[in-house]
Amino acid sequence: MIPSSFSYKRAGSAEEAFDLATEYGEDAKYLAGGHSLLPLMKLRLAAPEVIIDLTGLRELSYITDQGSHVAIGALTRHHDVQHSELLGRDLPLLAHAAGQVGDPQIRHRGTIGGSVAHADPASDLPAVLLALDATLVARGAAGSREIPIGEFFQGLFETTLEPGELLTEIRVPKPAAGARGWAFQKFTQRAIDWAIVGVAVQGGHVSLVNMGSTPLRAAAVEAALADGASPADAAAHAAEGTSAAADIRATREYREHLARVLTTRALTEAAARS
Amino acid sequence: MSIMGTRVIRTEDPRLLTAGGVYVDDVRTPELSAAARLTFVRSPVAHARIAGIDASEALSEPGVIAVLTAGDMDDLAPPPPDSGEGPSEAPAPIGGVWQEPLLAVDTVRYVGEPVAVVITDSRYQGEDAADLVSVDYDPLPAVIGPAAAVADETLLFPAAGTNVMATHPVPADDAPFDACEVVVEQDIVNQRVACMPMEGRATAASFTDGKLTVWHSSQNAQLCRFIVAGVLGMDPGQIRVIVPDVGGGFGAKVGIDRDAIVVAWAARKTGRALRWAETRSENLVGMTQGRAQLQRIKIGGNRDGRILAYRIDVIQDAGAYGRIGLLLPFLTCLMAPGVYDIPEVQTGFRQAVSNATPISAYRGAGRPEATAAIERAVDLFAAEIGMDPAEVRRRNLVAPDKFPFQTKTGALYDSGRYEEALDKVLAAAGYDKLREAQQRRRASGDVRQLGIGVSAYVEITAADAGAGETAKIEVKDDGTAVVYTGSSAHGQGHHTAWAMLVQDELGIPMDQVTVIHGDTDLIPVGVGTYGSRSLQLGGSAVHKAALEVKDEARHQAAAMLEAADADVVLDTATGLWQVRGDPDTALSWAQVAGHTSGGSLIADVSFAADRPTFPFGAHVSVVEVDTETGQVTMLRHVTVDDAGPVLNPVLAEGQRHGGIAQGAAQALFEEVLYDADGNPLTSTLADYAAISAPDLPSFELAASETPTDLNPLGAKGIGEAGTIGSTPAIQNAVIDAVSHLGIRHIDMPATPQRVWTAINEARKAGNQ
């Protein structure tokens, strides 16, 4: 339960963090809340030689109203996303989902940027941000760039972030007038578990948790909805295009069934909220 | 007014809440101040020959003091020889063909089996160095699960010729069943679960001037000393075992296991004081586990609800080594008929080894398995004849005038009021209203269906009643009392309970009573806490010691007052001795004790009972099943758990609550899983579905007290009853929720996947 040895560097600024990452290259990993990386290191499934601690970068923790979108600093903790009045009003799906991540202790440390960069398809926030069509801002060698979230997730724990690139901000567009209905159906056996399957709905956008190696948009469901299908009829397509894993909690068949059931429920719930 | 039976909050708590308990890894004592750390190298494979161990890289790491293997154990007597007798029908000793070594010698038989130890200056270095010990394994096929074990395709102990340690064949007499109008058969899985106390295993040891001191997280220090003395070839007088605070035991910390003995051995071998505390991942493969039975049941009876015959055939998975002999399947067979008066009962078992963590006692140890089987059988029978499951139970319970009741399996139930318990729990649950609510939801085709599950149970406590328990009471010349108990609390609150007994009997206030346990220097003889024995045996011993101290005090006081013994009385309300009717002669305990030549009054006793006692009860579980997802939610859990007069309702309720939660955990969540190669799939708490607060409702406990005449307190044991009663009630409730779809059985744990699969298959079958 002890990580293997590493060298700890504390970054005083985003600038410094990036410089350290450039200096140490592949030997280094960023540490944000630490509740994705440290558990892996404690089991010795990850053993970076250098840890660049970002937790001091208060300037990357913010939630601000930018008119058409909300800008969230990458180091904003789940707890703060969960309790944000602004998000509760304008992006309730995101606030609600942040409150589902882990437990209260984890939410006091874990960050939205850390969760997104970790890219676990079983995590809640990547799928939610996918449904919200967020844009990620990353700081790299060539300066800052914007990455549409649809292009961000490449595979299991894999993103388009370049080595050393640092997520600095997540921009989440406020839903248009007719698209305010939202829902988040997270199916677990115990409250603390990762989702066996999860479904996030915002307007006509539907995304899936743990139905593949990345979070997925349920494109066939969205197309059916756009064609005027009822929630149940649209939801029948929920498993199309997915590649759900089989594990000790669920077979692939069961996951696909859950995807359909949860999508029906989420769409019905979202419609009631419209 | 007597304090007995009143609600008294615990004397243990202020310290635990403000300074924290002192568990083995917290112990700070001069003997351990320079202690080194011990870290185990464990087998990552389920079954293999050890081709070689290379410690050279580890030895060159900073802080590494030694790397030890079985090859270094030249200071120990060789293990008992292989008698060549093959498996026997008697409880199989550890030794002979089934020999379990301390550190693996040439074969590993489960993932997690200890192979070597690394001794380092610091804890962190230990984990680094252990990673560097290189062990060469030649893998062998893995035998996983009881069915594979008895198939004997791969043998764990070739010299035994089989994996089956013992066979007690079931009488293959079908005639009693042929005479029944209705017969139901079912294969049932009582799945392997992890004991998972919050504190894992931890041991520290120091060997100085020929004396060995061992700190161990255990349920009985005296048994630890006995075992260590035997294995290390030492005189028990040269060994002191100290059991500090223990963070839960549940049967898995009875005595001392091989890992901990290795710590003691290594301390003697190296001359260094050593500390070891396992991680949770080690605990989930290295600490003994529970249950793991396959059960084939057959129940027969008539349509009027009367059960006439019951058969249970058990295959007990022992895991890689038979740690507890044949006790578990033996108790399962002993308690097979439960609370029912069944004319014909046939039992039998086989126990076999497999490439998994060894199985041993876990809260209930053989009795939850018996109860789960008979309670499933009764529900299956009820479903077959179309009768309400509570009504079927009522028609078969042992009648109240039949006690003491000798079962067909040889158990002698002391006292019981089974129908009254059933009535009480049904009333408390509002059973009829629940059935009505269930009907309404069925009629409206509600996605969320209600399930109502009933269990009626009896269980055996203080099964080793004859071994008894010890207690010594010393009343000092300052008027305080010290109780030395052979019991060994690990959460049960004995210090509060024993102090209550002393206050009640001697009139010495609780806050003047200190209770001590768990140190073999102070309490050389004791049996310990397991099998729900402590109140009836340990408490009775305290009571007996109190009476003896009282007699001695009376005699002293009489001498001091120049009166006859018979004329001297104790007022327990004030704690004062006096000549009857003459308050001016009052003497305090302090004065009486101070008058003795030794300056204190001492009574040192043991108490044994003639036979075990049999607490009983009934549970009602109310669950909601989401028929689209298979999700199960516990809505209510209502219980009657009758273990005789309740000394302290606060403590009894706590035991019932904890028991219910562990029983619910087995019914709905927890299961130890292995893949086909014997790799554990649930070896961290992220994967092992330990039950948590949001998974449970608050519980509804009804009171019932039916005494026994087997001890002066009239007490039976409450510690495991909640677990035994809750598992079958909840399992039955889940199946009841979907029984209208034609489902008759779902194995535990009733995970959403398992429930949905049953619903899905029933729907497909229904559509044909």
Added chain:
Amino acid sequence: MKVDLTVNGKEITADVEDRMLLVHLIRDVADLTATNIGCDTTSCGACTVLLDGESVKSCTVLAAQAAGHEITTVEGLAVDGVMHPVQRAFHEQHGLQCGFCTPGMVMAIVSLLRENPHPTEEQVRTGLEGNLCRCTGYHNIVRAALAAAEEGAA
């Protein structure tokens, strides 16, 4: 590396390995052993302490990350020997048996009540999803939390 932090109001300076976990600094360096370790996957919550007044699992925080911050453990809750309302509620409601999960459980509830002074039973249970107990079945722990809330523990 050197780490400076405050634990239960006392300033501590320690020279530790970069990889030292906060829970080991608390237990082995600051010698406060009430906080326990119950798992290695951030699942059980036995190691819960307050970091700047908020509950965290100290097994999943590096000592280095805690530098410059304030840690409160259960040993630091009582004031002048008077138990905190949550501690008192645990005592009165029999919210502990073996005591191993208790320090973490108490700190989790202290933090919970600060953020939600009047939780429902459901909110208490969900709020404790990260704290495992094997002895009590949670029934009395929940009652203790609700009793403390009633007393105005926040």
